[in-house]
Amino acid sequence: MFKKKKSKVQIALNNEVVRFERLGLRYGRGPEILSDVDMCLNKGSFNFLTGPSGAGKSSLLKLCYMDLKQSRGLISLFGNDISSISQKAKYSIKKRIGVILQDFRLIDHLTVFENVALPLRVSGEKRRNYTKDICELLQWVGLGDRMDALPKTLSGGEKQRAAIARAIISKPDLIIADEPTGNVDEVMSKRLLKLFIEMNRSGTTILIATHDKKLVKGINANILNIENGTLINTNFNSSF
Amino acid sequence: MQDKSIKKLTSNPLLDPNSNNARSLVFTLSIVAYLATIALLFSVTMNRMSTSWNSALENSATIQILVENPTLREVQVEITFKNLKENYPNSEITVLDKKKSLDMLKPWLGNFNLPDDLPIPALISINFAEEDNKDLTYISAALKNEGVIVEIDDHTRWSDQVKKSAIALKVGSTALLILIFSIAIFISNYATKSALLAQKNIINILLQVGAKNIFISKLFIKQAGIRGLISGLYGVSLGYFTMVIMSTERMKEVFIIPIPNFYWPDIIYLLLFIIGFSINCSISAGLTSMNILSKKRRRR
Numbered sequence: 001m002f003k004k005k006k007s008k009v010q011i012a013l014n015n016e017v018v019r020f021e022r023l024g025l026r027y028g029r030g031p032e033i034l035s036d037v038d039m040c041l042n043k044g045s046f047n048f049l050t051g052p053s054g055a056g057k058s059s060l061l062k063l064c065y066m067d068l069k070q071s072r073g074l075i076s077l078f079g080n081d082i083s084s085i086s087q088k089a090k091y092s093i094k095k096r097i098g099v100i101l102q103d104f105r106l107i108d109h110l111t112v113f114e115n116v117a118l119p120l121r122v123s124g125e126k127r128r129n130y131t132k133d134i135c136e137l138l139q140w141v142g143l144g145d146r147m148d149a150l151p152k153t154l155s156g157g158e159k160q161r162a163a164i165a166r167a168i169i170s171k172p173d174l175i176i177a178d179e180p181t182g183n184v185d186e187v188m189s190k191r192l193l194k195l196f197i198e199m200n201r202s203g204t205t206i207l208i209a210t211h212d213k214k215l216v217k218g219i220n221a222n223i224l225n226i227e228n229g230t231l232i233n234t235n236f237n238s239s240f
Numbered sequence: 241m242q243d244k245s246i247k248k249l250t251s252n253p254l255l256d257p258n259s260n261n262a263r264s265l266v267f268t269l270s271i272v273a274y275l276a277t278i279a280l281l282f283s284v285t286m287n288r289m290s291t292s293w294n295s296a297l298e299n300s301a302t303i304q305i306l307v308e309n310p311t312l313r314e315v316q317v318e319i320t321f322k323n324l325k326e327n328y329p330n331s332e333i334t335v336l337d338k339k340k341s342l343d344m345l346k347p348w349l350g351n352f353n354l355p356d357d358l359p360i361p362a363l364i365s366i367n368f369a370e371e372d373n374k375d376l377t378y379i380s381a382a383l384k385n386e387g388v389i390v391e392i393d394d395h396t397r398w399s400d401q402v403k404k405s406a407i408a409l410k411v412g413s414t415a416l417l418i419l420i421f422s423i424a425i426f427i428s429n430y431a432t433k434s435a436l437l438a439q440k441n442i443i444n445i446l447l448q449v450g451a452k453n454i455f456i457s458k459l460f461i462k463q464a465g466i467r468g469l470i471s472g473l474y475g476v477s478l479g480y481f482t483m484v485i486m487s488t489e490r491m492k493e494v495f496i497i498p499i500p501n502f503y504w505p506d507i508i509y510l511l512l513f514i515i516g517f518s519i520n521c522s523i524s525a526g527l528t529s530m531n532i533l534s535k536k537r538r539r540r
């Protein structure tokens with residue numbers, strides 16, 4: 001139903017979803033939190049970003065969804081160097097990325113249904129065209145009977161599932177999740193992970209930041225580890 | 241069952257309608273709209289009043305006969321009256337008696353007791369009818385032939401003065417209106433700025449899910465427009481009500497300034513005014529939000 005229009009540039013380029021080259025990031029005049037990061041996420045890959053708390057995982061994700069600007073180096077998303085593209089192109093890239101953050105970022109005065117509908121509403125979709133899709137998706141993530149609830153009445157796990165539903169409703173090409181299992185128990189985190197794996201099977205690239213070593217185990221995924229401000233174990237070279 | 245639950249789903253506005261002291265904002269804007277309404281109605285009435293004064297003055301004249309001998313004066317008055325009647329058959333021509341003449345002269349002679357034998361000119365007033373020619377110039381010549389010397393006051397001096405005051409009033413009330421409208425602009429700007437701050441989280445979420453700046457601005461434009469409409473409606477209704485009360489006969493006795501009369505078409509002006517007020521709020525909210533959002537983008 002939500003067909004993506006691929007621009008000519010993107011077709012011409014390879015299947016790299018995210019590429020960082022010699023990237024550096026600092027906040028204000030502080031020290032570099034990330035330096036010389038080289039990273040490449042291929043289309044359809046499943047990636048974990050690990051590292052201790054404060055290592056810079058969230059910051060790296062922010063760079064991926066254009067919430068932050070790098071201090072130096074190159075970031076390319078879907079084959080576009082984001083420092084040289086128009087605002088319009090940035091909007092269309094943003095629409096291809098689904099983001100799930102630790103604090104869920106749900107809008108308090110909107111119901112679960114309305115929160116999940118946001119990306120579609122923002123891109124001008126007609127309500128009657130997406131109502132059924134959202135109901136199905138909410139059914140699928142187990143929020144079928146909470147559609148009219150306001151976020152403040154939801155449990156942590158329910159909020160998380162609402163946030164996930166919102167991130168995947170527009171069928172993004174890349175899903176970025178920051179500590180998605182941070183607020184839920186082990187059973188729930190297994191279920192959530194299964195959801196991501198299912199999304200991945202249908203071709204979506206996944207990038208999940210976590211400091212939970214247990215989560216990473218037993219899943220066939222790339223593991224990117226941040227240590228001392230730089231990335232190790234990257235698959236940057238293996239992609240060639 | 242599925243369909244039923246779908247129909248029940250709400251569709252709230254994306255911006256929180258209750259945040260950012262929405263009520264006090266609407267209250268403040270209502271007061272501004274109220275003041276603007278009063279100023280507007282005042283200016284409309286002044287305009288109307290000066291037009292009616294003017295036409296009253298322009299359609300009338302006074303003729304003085306300056307003869308001291310009372311007998312002679314009476315004869316001359318009669319001749320003049322007859323002459324006027326002939327030339328202006330449809331107009332209202334009145335010979336003022338001594339008391340009325342005195343009243344008319346009071347502003348010049350003062351209010352004290354005047355001696356009875358004071359030579360007072362005889363006055364004839366004329367209210368021109370539509371059909372009659374208003375030209376008085378030839379009459380003095382015609383009367384002179386009959387031995388009557390008259391002084392004609394066609395009120396042009398007055399009507400000039402009235403015109404000048406009317407222009408001054410118009411300029412003044414227009415300036416007042418502009419001032420009030422700019423206050424509304426400032427309030428709307430300020431409200432938009434603080435709403436952008438207060439709803440920063442919502443805006444960030446919208447930006448994150450791919451909303452364009454123009455999309456977010458449109459939300460603010462719509463919100464400000466609705467608020468402008470509501471407060472415009474409140475303010476204008478209250479203003480209208482005030483003016484209606486002030487124009488009742490009872491109130492007319494209380495106020496020194498003549499109070500306006502109301503006509504039906506005024507309501508159309510007021511409706512247009514409400515729409516204008518709302519558009520005014522919308523435009524300023526749109527400009528402010530676009531400005532802030534584009535600054536934010538440049539920082540990123």
Ligand SMILES: Nc1ncnc2c1ncn2[C@@H]1O[C@H](COP(=O)(O)OP(=O)(O)O)[C@@H](O)[C@H]1O
Binds near residue numbers: 027033051052060
């Ligand atoms: N907005 C900010 N301003 C200044 N420093 C920040 C900001 N956000 C994060 N940092 C710093 O950057 C470092 C990495 O933070 P973060 O990316 O949140 O790490 P992680 O997600 O791995 O815990 C930390 O030292 C943190 O203090």
Ligand SMILES: [Mg+2]
Binds near residue numbers: 058059178
């Ligand atoms: Mg973090």
